[in-house]
């Protein structure tokens with residue numbers, strides 16, 4: 001069964017930093033349920049290029065594209081390939097780019113996509129519906145590779161114990177469904193007072209590996225800064241510390257804010273003067289409490305934003321703290 005809705009996270013803040021203006025060209029690299037795209041199209045008479053690797057998201061977007069003739073173009077593909085996807089359509093520069101990382105409610109709530117440990121479905125987890133599935137990984141990776149994946153991508157402290165249980169279980173019968181895997185994990189990981197399901201971290205790790213999500217973030221950020229026109233804005237919303245760490249480092253580097261190599265230059269001021277970008281957010285912005293009350297999924301959302309210099313004077317005045 002599909003969810004009927006994806007509630008956009010940090011939408012007000014995204015629009016504030018993206019600040020779409022009439023006549024501009026924007027990119028929504030993670031179209032999903034189209035929540036950001038719709039809001040951008042309403043905010044200004046601009047055009048939006050919208051990418052999603054999930055064919056179901058692109059299909060769903062047709063109705064929105066019909067409401068905005070000539071203003072919304074939907075492209076199926078990875079945002080890490082945005083430069084090529086747009087070059088094929090003759091676009092080489094953009095005024096704003098937004099990435100809302102991770103999976104949509106449509107994907108999580110559809111048990112047939114295999115992202116959720118709450119309802120049974122095939123152990124799939126492929127956003128693009130092609131390539132290696134989570135079941136392929138769980139049934140073929142060596143015990144140590146599995147353990148490393150759970151540790152590095154899920155920050156799961158009991159990774160070795162879980163990997164051992166998986167390898168033992170799959171000797172009897174292949175692990176093909178989400179609940180089968182969740183139960184193997186729950187048997188060896190004790191629940192704690194947080195109420196977080198013991199399978200949460202392992203499912204996150206497998207999902208990140210199946211979709212090469214960290215590789216995509218690096219490729220996407222590099223591509224985004226290539227495409228930004230002077231004054232162009234990049235806004236990224238992430239949902240866990242592995243993602244946010246990559247975004248934070250990348251943006252700080254681009255803005256010349258990397259801590260200096262020596263104690264004589266602790267703020268990296270030498271780099272900063274040569275930087276072509278400026279941070280629009282000094283630290284990650286978090287959702288307001290009204291938002292997290294209305295949408296618990298927003299709780300872990302973190303927004304960071306950056307602009308290519310020179311930022312027009314008017315905008316600089318608006319973003320000054």
Ligand SMILES: C[S@@+](CC[C@H](N)C(=O)[O-])C[C@H]1O[C@@H](n2cnc3c(N)ncnc32)[C@H](O)[C@@H]1O
Pocket residue numbers: 006007008009029030031032033034035036037051052053054057077078079080100101102103104105127216
């Ligand atoms: C959190 S949802 C976006 C929700 C959207 N902002 C909205 O308001 O409806 C993330 C979407 O990005 C897509 N996605 C994730 N990684 C991607 C990538 N590397 N390239 C293209 N699409 C990606 C997913 O398929 C999913 O539909």
